[in-house]
Amino acid sequence: DQQVKQNSPSLSVQEGRISILNCDYTNSMFDYFLWYKKYPAEGPTFLISISSIKDKNEDGRFTVFLNKSAKHLSLHIVPSQPGDSAVYFCAASDGSGGSNYKLTFGKGTLLTVNP
Amino acid sequence: DAGITQSPRHKVTETGTPVTLRCHQTENHRYMYWYRQDPGHGLRLIHYSYGVKDTDKGEVSDGYSVSRSKTEDFLLTLESATSSQTSVYFCAISRDQREQFFGPGTRLTVL
Numbered sequence: 001d002q003q004v005k006q007n008s009p010s011l012s013v014q015e016g017r018i019s020i021l022n023c024d025y026t027n028s029m030f031d032y033f034l035w036y037k038k039y040p041a042e043g044p045t046f047l048i049s050i051s052s053i054k055d056k057n058e059d060g061r062f063t064v065f066l067n068k069s070a071k072h073l074s075l076h077i078v079p080s081q082p083g084d085s086a087v088y089f090c091a092a093s094d095g096s097g098g099s100n101y102k103l104t105f106g107k108g109t110l111l112t113v114n115p
Numbered sequence: 116d117a118g119i120t121q122s123p124r125h126k127v128t129e130t131g132t133p134v135t136l137r138c139h140q141t142e143n144h145r146y147m148y149w150y151r152q153d154p155g156h157g158l159r160l161i162h163y164s165y166g167v168k169d170t171d172k173g174e175v176s177d178g179y180s181v182s183r184s185k186t187e188d189f190l191l192t193l194e195s196a197t198s199s200q201t202s203v204y205f206c207a208i209s210r211d212q213r214e215q216f217f218g219p220g221t222r223l224t225v226l
Contacts (some may be wrong), residue, residue: 032213034213034214036217041220042120042219042220043205043217043218043219043220044158044205044217045217046214046215047217049213049214089157089158091158093212093213095212098163101212102160102163102173102212103157103215104162105157105159107155107156107157108155108157
């Protein structure tokens, strides 16, 4: 059972426009969410995170929005740049157990930003 | 960048042979993780460690074992490699179990 879902395997946008990557989750105990970016032949790079007590977190061109009632989060990249072309993974963790909580990853979305 | 290295970076081996992958960190983080990445599956947790000599299984642990004898090193062992273990393996570290920082990966091919 996939607890973190990225339903769009790929997304293509024009340089300068907004990229919106979506992620849905099913586990209501998830309380922390992260986005990672991955280039080919490299390890994933942490991009931005958000706690469940917030609904928005912004870092430069990257903003993550969390809608807890819909169990949905999104990553907005504005403006998109060709260097943003990569696979983006959504991840979530459940901190309710008190110890040893782990990340659950989605399958990723390949973003292509066209010049 | 977090100080994480993985060795080897590439390995080709034959079915039935033992393989050990090493993850080394210089950040003194308590938590360490091994993942595999396969097409259509994203990143899946194999094993993790929450301290020296303290390890636990992840969602795809069958056929793998780990050891952590000191804070900076986390070893992943395939006792008898199979073709289904051909994958890219990533190590990750974390100070607080929230943000994890990944190494560059090891590409393993089992013939």
